[in-house]
Amino acid sequence: MKKLLLATALLALTGGAAAAQTVRLGTEGAYPPFNFIDDNGQVAGFEREVGDELCKRAELTCEWVTNDWDSIIPNLQSGNYDVIIAGMSITDERSKVISFSENYFPPAASAYVASDAGADIKGVVSAQVGTIQAGYVAESGATLLEFATPDETIAAVRNGEAAAVFADKDFLKPYVEQSNGELMFVGDDVELGGGVGLGFRQSDNELREKFTAAIQSMKADGTLNAALKKHFGEDTPLF
Amino acid sequence: MFSFCADPKALEGFGWLLCYLTSGKHLGFYTSFLTVLTLLAVTAPTALAFGFGGAMAARSHIAPVSWLGKIYIVMVRGVPDIVFFMFFVIALDQGIEWMKHQVVCPDWKEPIRQGLEFRVCPQAKVPLGSSSQIWHQLYGFALAVFTFSIVFGAFAANVLYGAMNAVPRAQLETAESYGMTPRQVFRRILVPQMWTYALPGLSNLWMILIKATPLLFLLGVKDIVYWARELGSAKTQAYAYPHPDWRLWYFLFLLVAYLCMTRVSEILLGRLSARLNHGQATAAGEAMRRAAQ
Numbered sequence: 001m002k003k004l005l006l007a008t009a010l011l012a013l014t015g016g017a018a019a020a021q022t023v024r025l026g027t028e029g030a031y032p033p034f035n036f037i038d039d040n041g042q043v044a045g046f047e048r049e050v051g052d053e054l055c056k057r058a059e060l061t062c063e064w065v066t067n068d069w070d071s072i073i074p075n076l077q078s079g080n081y082d083v084i085i086a087g088m089s090i091t092d093e094r095s096k097v098i099s100f101s102e103n104y105f106p107p108a109a110s111a112y113v114a115s116d117a118g119a120d121i122k123g124v125v126s127a128q129v130g131t132i133q134a135g136y137v138a139e140s141g142a143t144l145l146e147f148a149t150p151d152e153t154i155a156a157v158r159n160g161e162a163a164a165v166f167a168d169k170d171f172l173k174p175y176v177e178q179s180n181g182e183l184m185f186v187g188d189d190v191e192l193g194g195g196v197g198l199g200f201r202q203s204d205n206e207l208r209e210k211f212t213a214a215i216q217s218m219k220a221d222g223t224l225n226a227a228l229k230k231h232f233g234e235d236t237p238l239f
Numbered sequence: 240m241f242s243f244c245a246d247p248k249a250l251e252g253f254g255w256l257l258c259y260l261t262s263g264k265h266l267g268f269y270t271s272f273l274t275v276l277t278l279l280a281v282t283a284p285t286a287l288a289f290g291f292g293g294a295m296a297a298r299s300h301i302a303p304v305s306w307l308g309k310i311y312i313v314m315v316r317g318v319p320d321i322v323f324f325m326f327f328v329i330a331l332d333q334g335i336e337w338m339k340h341q342v343v344c345p346d347w348k349e350p351i352r353q354g355l356e357f358r359v360c361p362q363a364k365v366p367l368g369s370s371s372q373i374w375h376q377l378y379g380f381a382l383a384v385f386t387f388s389i390v391f392g393a394f395a396a397n398v399l400y401g402a403m404n405a406v407p408r409a410q411l412e413t414a415e416s417y418g419m420t421p422r423q424v425f426r427r428i429l430v431p432q433m434w435t436y437a438l439p440g441l442s443n444l445w446m447i448l449i450k451a452t453p454l455l456f457l458l459g460v461k462d463i464v465y466w467a468r469e470l471g472s473a474k475t476q477a478y479a480y481p482h483p484d485w486r487l488w489y490f491l492f493l494l495v496a497y498l499c500m501t502r503v504s505e506i507l508l509g510r511l512s513a514r515l516n517h518g519q520a521t522a523a524g525e526a527m528r529r530a531a532q
Contacts, residue, residue, distance in 0.1 A: 021361070022369040030469070032477040037469060039247075039479040040263035063372060067459070077356045078329060079336075079364065080459075097355060151472035155484050174475040201356050203349075 026081035034087035046231035089193030103195030126162035289392025294399035315393030398440030
């Protein structure tokens with residue numbers, strides 16, 4: 001009888017633990033306004049707001065973890081966290097190693113930014129390592145200068161190391177607007193990728209379905225559009 | 240931190256700076272100094288213990304033990320640090336989880352390796368996925384201490400091995416002729432005398448260890464260099480305290496901080512060296528004897 005009681009208690013305990021499963025969200029924390037570390041040391045930005053809301057709708061307990069962009073996919077695969085939520089565009093190449101949820105950010109433009117209007121976008125162009133923009137620059141015939149963090153790609157233009165930086169336009173916009181005319185968009189915008197999605201291990205279908213359902217519900221009731229407007233301005237593309 | 244910091248955008252001058260330097264992020268920066276100092280305080284003795292063990296093993300008269308010690312020294316010294324910090328740690332982490340998996344989930348059917356993915360049962364995760372962030376941080380820190388200790392232990396082993404061989408044979412023979420057992424000779428004569436030969440090499444290692452602490456970030460521990468880079472990078476209006484690229488100032492501050500750490504170490508090591516050389520039959524000991532006359 002005692003054993004039976006003990007077994008039931010154990011079962012109840014483990015059952016409880018399974019229900020309160022924590023999902024760890026991995027982000028870069030250096031890509032405003034998508035995700036950044038705010039002045040209290042907490043993850044903030046568009047993805048923080050959307051991620052928290054998605055977890056609420058999917059009824060999951062979520063925990064935020066920061067990880068270098070370089071190793072963000074390998075660390076997902078080795079199980080350090082369960083979801084990548086780091087402004088990661090959906091591409092065929094990445095889909096071979098991880099699987100994506102439905103996009104929560106519409107396909108968007110990438111743009112060049114330089115410190116003078118006549119900058120040569122076929123010259124030395126900086127981009128963040130392992131991004132679709134870096135791939136595009138390499139194929140465009142320009143000399144690609146890669147950096148580990150997005151901030152360094154802009155710093156390279158400011159100090160003259162690169163003629164221009166190529167990145168998501170939504171990331172570059174605040175830097176251009178707040179540079180007092182030192183930085184400007186040059187050349188044409190380029191449409192890249194299939195929007196931004198959450199990254200999952202390919203074996204985690206159940207979790208991916210939960211999040212995709214939550215994204216669809218946020219799209220349906222307009223909360224996602226509201227968040228997009230709040231973080232990216234009134235004229236940002238919506239769903 | 241202060242009540243008047245509630246609206247940073249309205250502040251100017253000194254008030255702004257005061258609030259800026261006491262923001263949550265900066266407090267994280269300051270505590271990361273403690274993290275680094277703790278790492279040094281824990282790693283140095285552990286690495287020394289590893290080194291002592293390695294040197295003793297390498298000197299052993301039992302062949303397999305001696306091979307083991309020598310292989311440890313040669314292998315670890317030959318592998319670049321960065322490889323160690325990237326691959327060894329992942330392998331160690333997965334090894335721990337794999338072993339725990341065998342114990343807690345014997346009925347698990349799915350393969351653990353699925354292509355590039357490493358999947359053990361959720362109960363075998365270390366630390367558990369549901370445990371709070373602090374445990375993940377402590378686990379990362381423990382892995383860091385262990386990895387640093389293995390790497391620096393191998394170098395220390397080589398230094399100590401050399402130092403043990405540098406103690407004059409005559410000293411040991413004298414001890415033996417007094418009837419001391421090999422164990423007593425080792426403990427009473429060899430070890431106390433070898434430190435004077437080992438100290439220069441060990442102090443080198445200590446200096447390198449201080450400067451190697453930024454490798455911590457590879458292990459997911461936020462160290463002072465990570466924070467300096469993060470805080471110094473240009474901040475847009477999305478942040479409470481927007482500012483241009485200030486990395487130069489942060490890195491200058493780090494330069495001074497590291498110089499202070501190494502300078503203090505140099506002074507302390509100098510004193511220790513003087514104490515160890517006292518009365519030794521070495522050139523340094525002889526110089527001290529003459530100076531005292």
